[in-house]
Amino acid sequence: MLTSDPLYIHPEDYLAGELASPVKHEYRDGEVLAMSGGTQNHATIILNLATALKLHLRGSGCRPFAENMKVQVRVADAYYYPDIAVTCDERDRQPEQHFIEHPRLIIEVLSPSTAKFDRDVKFADYRTLESLVEYVLVASDRREVEVFRRQESGRWTQQGYRSGEDEGVRLESVDFAIGLREVYEDTPLSRE
Numbered sequence: 001m002l003t004s005d006p007l008y009i010h011p012e013d014y015l016a017g018e019l020a021s022p023v024k025h026e027y028r029d030g031e032v033l034a035m036s037g038g039t040q041n042h043a044t045i046i047l048n049l050a051t052a053l054k055l056h057l058r059g060s061g062c063r064p065f066a067e068n069m070k071v072q073v074r075v076a077d078a079y080y081y082p083d084i085a086v087t088c089d090e091r092d093r094q095p096e097q098h099f100i101e102h103p104r105l106i107i108e109v110l111s112p113s114t115a116k117f118d119r120d121v122k123f124a125d126y127r128t129l130e131s132l133v134e135y136v137l138v139a140s141d142r143r144e145v146e147v148f149r150r151q152e153s154g155r156w157t158q159q160g161y162r163s164g165e166d167e168g169v170r171l172e173s174v175d176f177a178i179g180l181r182e183v184y185e186d187t188p189l190s191r192e
Contacts (some may be wrong), residue, residue: 062088072098076125102131133173
């Protein structure tokens with residue numbers, strides 16, 4: 001991309017800087033955004049989901065990544081650090097690569113400061129990834145999970161799971177189910 005904006009940062013410069021930075025940054029169309037740390041609930045929910053997914057996917061050829069793996073979204077000229085991303089694509093098996101390009105599943109654990117961006121901008125960008133089948137938003141302040149699923153028609157549908165419901169959260173993209181109690185285990189929300 002050619003730009004006359006003196007504040008524009010080229011993707012190559014962002015990637016090089018990210019290797020040396022002690023702080024993680026996301027990148028979108030020439031802008032670099034520092035990421036803040038999360039709450040205990042946020043970290044616990046990610047660990048609960050990542051652990052369950054890792055155990056479930058063992059031997060399947062799919063690999064989950066938690067927090068430290070960027071996803072490249074070429075159409076948006078973006079690199080994001082989703083809380084969890086699962087790829088089943090051989091093209092993402094490059095040990096020296098610092099990002100994946102073909103996730104099947106992306107999970108974001110919402111915080112008040114990032115919820116709107118995750119729900120609007122990131123979701124719009126992620127929808128351009130042909131490999132993406134499901135995008136999951138997990139609340140960190142209440143028991144609520146939203147699963148957005150791409151249909152064969154290309155249309156996206158939404159299914160919500162909320163406190164008080166007995167059914168487990170179903171992720172068709174990786175043939176996985178988990179109960180809300182397990183998602184929120186070891187947080188104050190596990191008692192709701």
